[in-house]
Amino acid sequence: MRRVVDSGRSPATLAVVAARSGVSAKTVSRVINNEPGVRAETRARVLAAIQQLDYQPNLAARGLAGDRSFLIGLFYDQPGDYLSEFQTGAVQRCHESNLHLMIEPLEASSPDLRRHLSTLIRQLRLEGVILLPPLGDLPAVHATLAAADVPAVLIAPMHARLDAPVVDTDDRAAARDLTGALLERGHRRIAFMRGRPSHRATEQRYLGFADAMRAHGVDIDAALVQSGNFEFAEGLECARRMLSHRPRPTAIFASNDDMAAAAVSAARQLSLALPEQLSVVGFDDAPVATMIWPQLTTVRQPVRTLGRVAADLISEYQPHRHGWPQPAPRRRVPLEMIIRGSIGTAPADA
Amino acid sequence: MRRVVDSGRSPATLAVVAARSGVSAKTVSRVINNEPGVRAETRARVLAAIQQLDYQPNLAARGLAGDRSFLIGLFYDQPGDYLSEFQTGAVQRCHESNLHLMIEPLEASSPDLRRHLSTLIRQLRLEGVILLPPLGDLPAVHATLAAADVPAVLIAPMHARLDAPVVDTDDRAAARDLTGALLERGHRRIAFMRGRPSHRATEQRYLGFADAMRAHGVDIDAALVQSGNFEFAEGLECARRMLSHRPRPTAIFASNDDMAAAAVSAARQLSLALPEQLSVVGFDDAPVATMIWPQLTTVRQPVRTLGRVAADLISEYQPHRHGWPQPAPRRRVPLEMIIRGSIGTAPADA
DNA sequence: AGAAGAAATGTCAGCGCTGTCAATCCAGCC
DNA sequence: GGCTGGATTGACAGCGCTGACATTTCTTCT
Numbered sequence: 001m002r003r004v005v006d007s008g009r010s011p012a013t014l015a016v017v018a019a020r021s022g023v024s025a026k027t028v029s030r031v032i033n034n035e036p037g038v039r040a041e042t043r044a045r046v047l048a049a050i051q052q053l054d055y056q057p058n059l060a061a062r063g064l065a066g067d068r069s070f071l072i073g074l075f076y077d078q079p080g081d082y083l084s085e086f087q088t089g090a091v092q093r094c095h096e097s098n099l100h101l102m103i104e105p106l107e108a109s110s111p112d113l114r115r116h117l118s119t120l121i122r123q124l125r126l127e128g129v130i131l132l133p134p135l136g137d138l139p140a141v142h143a144t145l146a147a148a149d150v151p152a153v154l155i156a157p158m159h160a161r162l163d164a165p166v167v168d169t170d171d172r173a174a175a176r177d178l179t180g181a182l183l184e185r186g187h188r189r190i191a192f193m194r195g196r197p198s199h200r201a202t203e204q205r206y207l208g209f210a211d212a213m214r215a216h217g218v219d220i221d222a223a224l225v226q227s228g229n230f231e232f233a234e235g236l237e238c239a240r241r242m243l244s245h246r247p248r249p250t251a252i253f254a255s256n257d258d259m260a261a262a263a264v265s266a267a268r269q270l271s272l273a274l275p276e277q278l279s280v281v282g283f284d285d286a287p288v289a290t291m292i293w294p295q296l297t298t299v300r301q302p303v304r305t306l307g308r309v310a311a312d313l314i315s316e317y318q319p320h321r322h323g324w325p326q327p328a329p330r331r332r333v334p335l336e337m338i339i340r341g342s343i344g345t346a347p348a349d350a
Numbered sequence: 351m352r353r354v355v356d357s358g359r360s361p362a363t364l365a366v367v368a369a370r371s372g373v374s375a376k377t378v379s380r381v382i383n384n385e386p387g388v389r390a391e392t393r394a395r396v397l398a399a400i401q402q403l404d405y406q407p408n409l410a411a412r413g414l415a416g417d418r419s420f421l422i423g424l425f426y427d428q429p430g431d432y433l434s435e436f437q438t439g440a441v442q443r444c445h446e447s448n449l450h451l452m453i454e455p456l457e458a459s460s461p462d463l464r465r466h467l468s469t470l471i472r473q474l475r476l477e478g479v480i481l482l483p484p485l486g487d488l489p490a491v492h493a494t495l496a497a498a499d500v501p502a503v504l505i506a507p508m509h510a511r512l513d514a515p516v517v518d519t520d521d522r523a524a525a526r527d528l529t530g531a532l533l534e535r536g537h538r539r540i541a542f543m544r545g546r547p548s549h550r551a552t553e554q555r556y557l558g559f560a561d562a563m564r565a566h567g568v569d570i571d572a573a574l575v576q577s578g579n580f581e582f583a584e585g586l587e588c589a590r591r592m593l594s595h596r597p598r599p600t601a602i603f604a605s606n607d608d609m610a611a612a613a614v615s616a617a618r619q620l621s622l623a624l625p626e627q628l629s630v631v632g633f634d635d636a637p638v639a640t641m642i643w644p645q646l647t648t649v650r651q652p653v654r655t656l657g658r659v660a661a662d663l664i665s666e667y668q669p670h671r672h673g674w675p676q677p678a679p680r681r682r683v684p685l686e687m688i689i690r691g692s693i694g695t696a697p698a699d700a
Numbered sequence: 701a702g703a704a705g706a707a708a709t710g711t712c713a714g715c716g717c718t719g720t721c722a723a724t725c726c727a728g729c730c
Numbered sequence: 731g732g733c734t735g736g737a738t739t740g741a742c743a744g745c746g747c748t749g750a751c752a753t754t755t756c757t758t759c760t
Contacts, residue, residue: 011472056469056472056473057473058414058473058475059410059419059473059474059475060409060410060411060413060414060419060475061410061414063410064408064410064411064414069409069410076434079434079435079437079438080434081431081434081637083433083434084426084429084430084431084433084434085429087429087453088429088455091453091454091455092455100452100474101452101453102450102451102452103437103441103451103453104441105438105441105442119406122361122406123406123407123408123409124409124450125408125409125410232640232641233640258637258641261641261642262641264643265641265642265643268643269643287431287582287608287637287638288637288638288641288642290582290583291582291608291611291612291615291638291641291642292611292615292638292641292642293614293615293618293619
């Protein structure tokens with residue numbers, strides 16, 4: 001009895017499956033691709049053979065023959081803590097459609113962004129891409145994608161486009177609710193810390209804040225609306241300025257949790273008691289929101305869901321039509337407010 | 351004058367480049383793959399044609415013909431804030447070698463982990479994988495990879511293996527330094543908060559702590575060594591227990607920043623002044639480290655570099671040899687201590 | 701039963717590239 | 731010049747699959 005050492009044992013091919021199940025290769029192909037026009041019994045037989053042989057179709061061959069790639073690109077500029085959650089959601093959804101996700105960092109400000117992107121797209125023959133902010137707003141990116149005829153899904157872009165679907169959240173409504181929570185607790189002098197101007201969320205969150213203030217007939221003190229650029233460090237400076245303003249605001253609405261954490265730090269340094277003397281709300285429910293004391297009242301960003309929905313749109317895209325349907329779909333993912341210890345009743349003497 | 355609309359204009363193929371430069375397809379292939387045995391002048395001519403035609407080789411075709419995939423897999427279990435940094439480093443390095451990175455979540459505890467992994471590997475024909483903890487320690491993962499003959503790089507695994515290269519950091523030395531910083535400031539009653547048992551870092555950091563204590567002739571109070579499982583919530587419980595212990599520790603060494611943040615929160619709730627009454631150190635230099643007040647003294651984790659080095663090992667892997675060289679390479683990336691406001695001199699009355 | 705049409709299945713070329721091996725070129729040497 | 735051997739280059743098949751189209755096998759209806 002002889003044994004053949006075969007560490008690189010060649011995996012079963014479609015032809016082997018065909019032989020095993022007594023049909024032609026083409027029929028096996030039909031089964032794999034879930035094409036119609038295969039008798040149920042035949043399909044079952046083929047499926048059984050696939051199982052027995054533990055057959056896995058060769059992606060490269062499928063791609064080459066069918067002029068596809070089964071690859072979706074996820075492009076991002078700044079890696080942030082939300083990225084890994086987002087991509088996890090996107091990958092999961094992609095797998096359901098037998099697609100794979102390639103993640104690609106892409107410097108928005110890089111001079112050869114176009115070349116880089118173009119190389120990537122054409123080498124990989126990406127079937128679609130997901131653009132995390134702020135990439136969805138770069139004309140250079142859209143031009144390159146259009147030239148290569150690759151459909152894109154935009155995540156919370158500043159400006160919606162007719163030719164590209166968008167996934168976003170209703171930040172304005174959430175900001176309204178959040179502001180409402182402060183107003184309900186008697187706050188009137190509320191400072192608002194804006195985010196980075198290049199993000200859609202920056203404007204939307206401010207508008208929601210303004211909506212709520214107006215609805216309650218409360219004036220906004222322009223001196224108490226400043227930008228912290230979504231960053232902790234700048235938020236710290238900003239909060240210091242706000243807290244040294246007189247009369248002092250009784251609450252700070254920070255456009256994200258990093259800046260809210262900064263506001264908490266600033267208050268801490270001024271020995272203000274939270275939430276007795278100052279209420280703070282953030283946005284995003286970032287990890288830091290529950291890592292400081294008091295924990296931040298904020299709005300949970302359904303990041304994983306966003307990733308899933310984005311992948312969903314790409315999967316559903318019908319390439320036989322010319323481009324996306326007009327107008328391109330837009331999906332809104334609901335946002336959820338989370339009340340935690342960082343807000344309280346406005347101080348009486350304020 | 352007529353214009354032909356050609357949105358899906360077929361990209362140049364290798365054959366076109368060959369015709370253009372007056373050589374055979376095979377020679378163009380040689381140039382693309384940087385194979386030797388091509389006269390410099392010929393190479394230049396081909397390169398010029400590639401440029402002019404803006405030719406991009408088709409990955410799927412190269413893969414099919416050459417039995418490669420140009421794909422590296424990055425597997426992770428828990429998405430964390432470090433993941434996106436890591437993958438950014440890894441992607442960058444991969445691109446330098448014309449490889450692409452596929453990221454794949456993989457539930458360590460999932461019952462069909464093997465099946466899932468196996469499907470992925472064989473469909474994509476991954477050329478190598480990077481295993482983030484704790485995946486590098488799962489026998490099921492190694493078995494599957496070995497069966498498919500796919501080389502793996504382990505990131506900071508609990509147990510090194512002879513057959514797989516490892517990238518890690520010298521946590522023990524860093525923990526020693528960090529403990530030294532506390533001892534220098536007069537601290538003697540130092541509590542130590544351990545991490546998740548499944549991580550190599552947990553043990554290493556404790557050993558470094560113990561090294562330093564022993565070197566200074568300071569006894570470790572066993573009651574002050576407890577586990578917070580690397581998580582904020584558990585860290586909070588743990589810190590409360592530690593701070594209610596009498597005599598109270600004057601410093602807490604938390605095995606990661608999340609738990610250190612928890613220690614700060616706990617101290618805050620007990621109205622302890624930081625760092626006057628309590629010093630806290632963390633580990634990792636996570637975002638939260640600079641988002642709380644006082645900012646955490648910690649050790650910076652060179653995450654992006656780790657990603658780059660991991661990809662480097664995979665790229666350098668020589669598949670013509672049988673497996674990795676014995677013993678497989680191990681790369682240590684240096685760690686850097688960062689002193690911030692969370693530590694101070696031990697209280698005199700302690 | 702037989703024809704017509706729909707449904708199911710098969711044949712075959714070829715996607716764009718690389719491995720194998722054969723053909724050609726050229727320098728160096730007698 | 732003619733020969734030899736290494737350096738270049740080319741011809742061609744085929745990687746594993748799917749598209750287009752041909753063929754066969756059912757249904758259904760008269």
